[in-house]
Amino acid sequence: MSKKVPYRIYLSEDQIPKSWYNLRADMKNKPAPLLNPATHKPLVYEELIPIFPSACVSQELDNDTRYIEIPDEVREMYKVFRPSPLIRAYNLEKELGTPAKIYYKFEGNNTSGSHKLNSSLAQAYYAKEQGLTSLTTETGAGQWGTAMAEACSYFGLDLTVYMVKCSYDQKPFRKSVMGVFGGKVISSPSSTTEVGRKILAETPETTGSLGCAISEAVEKAVTTENCRYVLGSVLNQVVLHQSIIGLESKTALEMYDEYPDIVIGCAGGGSNLGGLIAPFVQDKLTGKANPEILAVEPASCPSLTRGRFAYDFCDTGKITPLAKMYTLGSGFIPSSNHAGGLRFHGMSPILSQLYYDGYMKAISAEQTKVFEAATLFSRVETILPAPESAHAIYGAIEEAKKCIETGEEKKILFGLTGTGYFDLTAYQSYMDGTMTDYIPSDEDLEKGFDSLPKVD
């Protein structure tokens, strides 16, 4: 008989992975290359280094190196908040009355409140090593901006954060916490960039989007000396850094001879999901195992479930490279769903390719259902989840309920990416009954698709 699994499985410090795992090395169909938006030719290293730190560009373009060593300086800082716990949700199982075994990897035990610190530390480190003095970025829910502010504070870099307007207004304290770490926060769209002024002129009432904020941050970076742009999701390098989530989860489960039947993550730009599933997808790609992989996205911004697999801009202002991904069109501006971190029109090219090739499934969820799941979860598991993370909880609960019907003792692993401490406005609106669901009509989607660039 196997050992009784504790509520919380903590790895030792020595068990923190020494390398990130690069999923692309095992993919038969590689994610399509980024294209130059003017020439539609694949972008090469030299074209990307004015935008991103150079080492990050190398990682972005590397489809072959299976394991990439984590620099000592980054690994030392990982030790301050990692390994993160893998938690067996005994209380949730009991509350649901399910025979399923539910596990979740909790990434919220650092002040950024989420997994984002895994990648921000890497990117800030590479920027510092290169001799850069400042960085720009965007943030949706505020998690990435906070993580980047922490990382820049630690490595001694200046940071400007363009924060999606609707989150900026909903989460005044996010601005403060970034400020504690010395980050400068600007509501986006803003008048500080050309693209921001243009968007404001065209749609003065916009509540912004990740796409707008990316445009502004990129413009700011390329027009500032010794400065580069960093991004917290979508990119291949970010999925690479986040693989630490999946690697730790797999090791922790192995200690108890467990292996998931299904792995579930919330899907916005894809960084947490891509990182969590990486070693499990490796097993699928190499024929070692065949777990189900499930992405849960908001019904209001359904890039996987209702989007098109096409080349598109990553931003609204159409100044970034083109990425081949599931997208709603860069012209699609999502409704102000409370899961700000999931309000992105596109999806990681790696995840998009996996989804296209049938390695991953996806569902969408309406936000009131998601908050219902979040509230149930927090009452028994003592963690108030971020709305983004709650999408994965919703997915896990739905799977666990199916097991009640079928009697299956399915092993469910999901990613709990962060805490909801900064999302109480959203919880309050759920409790007040004023939260609404928005599902875009087919016509809304068509308008977004009209914005897709024509690429042969």
Added chain:
Amino acid sequence: MSKKVPYRIYLSEDQIPKSWYNLRADMKNKPAPLLNPATHKPLVYEELIPIFPSACVSQELDNDTRYIEIPDEVREMYKVFRPSPLIRAYNLEKELGTPAKIYYKFEGNNTSGSHKLNSSLAQAYYAKEQGLTSLTTETGAGQWGTAMAEACSYFGLDLTVYMVKCSYDQKPFRKSVMGVFGGKVISSPSSTTEVGRKILAETPETTGSLGCAISEAVEKAVTTENCRYVLGSVLNQVVLHQSIIGLESKTALEMYDEYPDIVIGCAGGGSNLGGLIAPFVQDKLTGKANPEILAVEPASCPSLTRGRFAYDFCDTGKITPLAKMYTLGSGFIPSSNHAGGLRFHGMSPILSQLYYDGYMKAISAEQTKVFEAATLFSRVETILPAPESAHAIYGAIEEAKKCIETGEEKKILFGLTGTGYFDLTAYQSYMDGTMTDYIPSDEDLEKGFDSLPKVD
């Protein structure tokens, strides 16, 4: 050579203590008994059970039983968020350039955001077991109220929370998070109780205090059927429940052959401090070791450093039993310092007796200094501390700085009681430079002392 200490020491689930340690059993001079405010006679069991759950009263009065078993139901729930990590502050040591070794016990990894859940679960469990249907309590910073809401939600009890007005106004999201757990939150003083109406009539501009809120919660409990009152600090039973903090800390240090030269905690009502120091004070009382014990309190509410050791009411409305403690007088209403959880005129009778007998030292700190320490700490340790906890950080940093002078490799242990996610208004005012320090004048204190009851 001893093993290299990791950044985070996690005990296994099996190492969660099976019993709380009752410090009173080893004290030569026991804390003075609670007195009936009318007769000035020591209160007995029968007089207290209309106020508190009966099992809590037994623990309150028990000066003799050294170890009290933790009920299985409570210990099972402890496992969901415990053991909490003991963290070696390598980064802080490096930042300060100190030869000191700094350790901290972090209690913020649950949605209450603090150590308070250790006692709230115990009290709610005993209430449920007794067949009660509802509880009342008060909260200062909101940590205790949240912890109590979580516990009541888990054990299926109704809860009414009287929240100190200045915190209620500063921390709107605290109300929301208690709401998620089904707690009913009322700003105190309120018009829902006689004592609240009286205080409002006398001082309509008051920002409230823990003392006021206690009065209201007690009145509500004793006038409601099948309801009792629970308190998150000051009481002997709470110090008992919180001993789990110190017990786990000591076990974790022993694994690396470490023993603290000094143990530091923030002091409000004394629950975290009393719990953290309990096993170390045991060593002092039994002659096994002699670590320094240091309490850090706010300069605006200096009960240990400037108070009197006397019998006093625990509340402003003078309806509670009398406790012998260091106090500023129940009539002392502290300024609206941002560390709402430390704004209490009195101090745990256990800690008061230890301080009086010379087992513990105390210092006070102005809040701008405390926030300076908190900001420094968060930038290197990835945890944004609650203002209350930051008092202990301030104390630890001061001690570590002394070691730079003396070259001593002092081992410092401090308690990091909670996260500052709900305290961003305070951090923002610190960053804006609008935060002020308030130190009561001798005349202010005299006015408070005038409110002390005359007890022979």
